[in-house]
Amino acid sequence: IGLDQDFFDKWRTGDLMTRFTSDVLVLMRMMGILVIMLVDTIVLTTLTLFAMGNFVNWRLTFISVLPLPLIAIISLFFGRFIHRRFRELQEKTSELSNITEENVSGVDVVKLYSNYDTMQGIFDNKSQEFYNSYIRLVKVWGLMFPLAMLVGQLAIIFVFNFGGPMVINNQITLGDFIMTNQYIGMLIWPMMAVGNLINLIQRGRASLRRVNEVLEQKNSVKEPPRKDFEFQGHYQINHLTFKYPGSQRVVLNDINMNINPGEMIAFVGRIGSGKSTLAKLLVKLYPVDREQIFLDGKDINDVNGEFIRDNVSYVPQDSFLFSMTIRENIAFSDEKMEDKVEEFAKLSHVHDDIMSFENKYDTIVGERGATLSGGQRQRVTIARALAKRSKMIILDDCLSAVDTETEEEIIKTLRQQAEDKTILVISHRLKAVKNADQIYVFDDGQIAEHGNHNQLISREGIYYSMYMKQLIEKNLEE
Known part of the structure; x- marks a missing residue:
């Protein structure tokens, strides 16, 4: 609201709404879940590795976890694509919000010109673009997780390949072998969590960039410090x-x-x-x-x-x-003016119209004053x-x-x-x-x-x- 008029001339309402609702929600989720998952991943990985090394065998522990860092590498690789695709998705969300807001605001024009098909076509195109963008994001996400799971299964194969002979040679017990498999299963989750973390971070980066594009806007009018004086109007x-x-x-x-x-x-x-x-x-x-x-x-x-x-x-x-009463619109949150509302309405020649309404000055005018005629809105x-x-x-x-x-x-x-x-x-x-x-x-x-x-x-x-x-x-x- 504090930005100058040039900002509002350039930015569309639907785009701003998406940035400060959908994008901010993504950032909130990222900050909340990120901390929990990060702590969970670090603590669980550290404790599991310590238990495997001390209670089973350090050599088998080292060999069995070798494939697991590949999960993080895969997540990092796909993270770049997720960032790009998610930013594209949010842009399409903004475009869809823009056309929706325009269609709702201009519904009278659409009806009067019987232009349903054209506007429906534009809306359908934007919806299809949003859908296609979402599918592209899901495809990247759907490819990353199976690859990560495959690497997790490689760790199990390593345990069988190297742990089996160790059981036969009495280097570890059968119970230790079974416990190692269970530990590996416990380690796969933190590695998968790394993938989730990277996905959240990439989505958050995309949303943060979009929010910052608005927050970093500067006023083209450089305002000096306020120094009041007796305003004459010359x-x-x-x-x-x-x-x-x-x-x-x-x-x-x-x-x-x-x-x-x-x-x-x-x-x-x-x-x-x-x-x-x-x-x-x-x-x-x-x-x-x-x-x-x-x-x-x-x-x-x-x-x-x-x-x-x-x-x-x-x-x-x-x-x-505003979608308030006529009285509230005229006084505009100034309680001192509420007792003089009728005086100003008479000066603007709208008092008689207001008195003809059932609720008079307490009539709700609807969104953008939709319940009043054009002339009545202007006079209010x-x-x-x-x-x-x-x-x-x-x-x-x-x-x-x-x-x-x-x-x-x-x-x-x-x-x-x-x-x-x-x-x-x-x-x-x-x-x-x-x-x-x-x-x-x-x-x-x-x-x-x-x-x-x-x-x-x-x-x-x-x-x-x-x-x-x-x-x-x-x-x-x-």
Whole structure:
């Protein structure tokens, strides 16, 4: 959770779940069983060899145990293959977990597009790959154990071959001969245990490597020590150019902007023009070069990201809700806010909807808020952001599922009730943001024009064309 956004953009949920469940379980088993088997093997082998040498015959003991180290050698040889095959198996497990998680999360899309066969085919392919990988591991395991058992039988043959004549020549008694065979049987288990130990170690190594790949991830955003100050929310952006980590595509190019405290700012423009990216940079979800973004006169690289996000309520496009009650989702574990939940719900225009539910604010919303409509989810997430009582609110196209009139009303209410707050609205509906103090029009990663509504209309540029097009579409609908 403490890693930055770049990590979660690259890693898939199913893969992470497998690494921190299946792989961690393998490590737990390895550590527990490894200690027991290691102690058991050392103690049993030492005591058995001592008993054979002292109570039977040291020469026969030495000869009879000669083949047994071969078991350990065989285990070491096959251990390399086990390590490789088990790592492959865990990778296939991650892939299967990914496709399962996606199918469950996107079940509505699958049903709406009647795309069962395609998704079933993808799932079947991943299942077959997992099965094939598991069989390859079992084949190595199945070949190693019979070979180890064969070597164990060689030790018995050695006892008969060398111990028999010793009985005939009265060098040892028949009882000693029988006891030697029993001792050899006792030694075969520790040697086989060596094979088990090596198998466990190789599996553990593969899982440890996969877990460490996650644990060794470093934040691309270098966070300075937290030093709190009076947050005003004054942003100054100077010639900002940005590419996502690991990508060569320029997403934002030479952005210049001032956001003053208490203002309402709007970002508009086509999809993919860089609006949401800039909003994420303002809350320091991704790293930027020095001297490109300043917050209250300080280079954003010198300000702790957690401090920024404590003072900025960011409502993303994806309206995520936890499988809790509506009240708990809005208060979000802040007991001080629970008594004011209804106040924030009214501000986000979702109170009436909630009161129509049987359990009202105690309604369980289901996984990801599945029991609510898209518009209701969006308005609940806005209520949650308001409950945070931060100095700045960013609405990142989070009202796309409500009608234009409702969006206008929500934004109007927010501005009236939060006069001292800075409000940044990203929207495709120009009518909803026409009262903003400053409107920035994005086009292909650049700011094409900016100003207030009247200024932009008078220029008859991109904003004017977009506004007139939406106005005509609205009139046609009516």
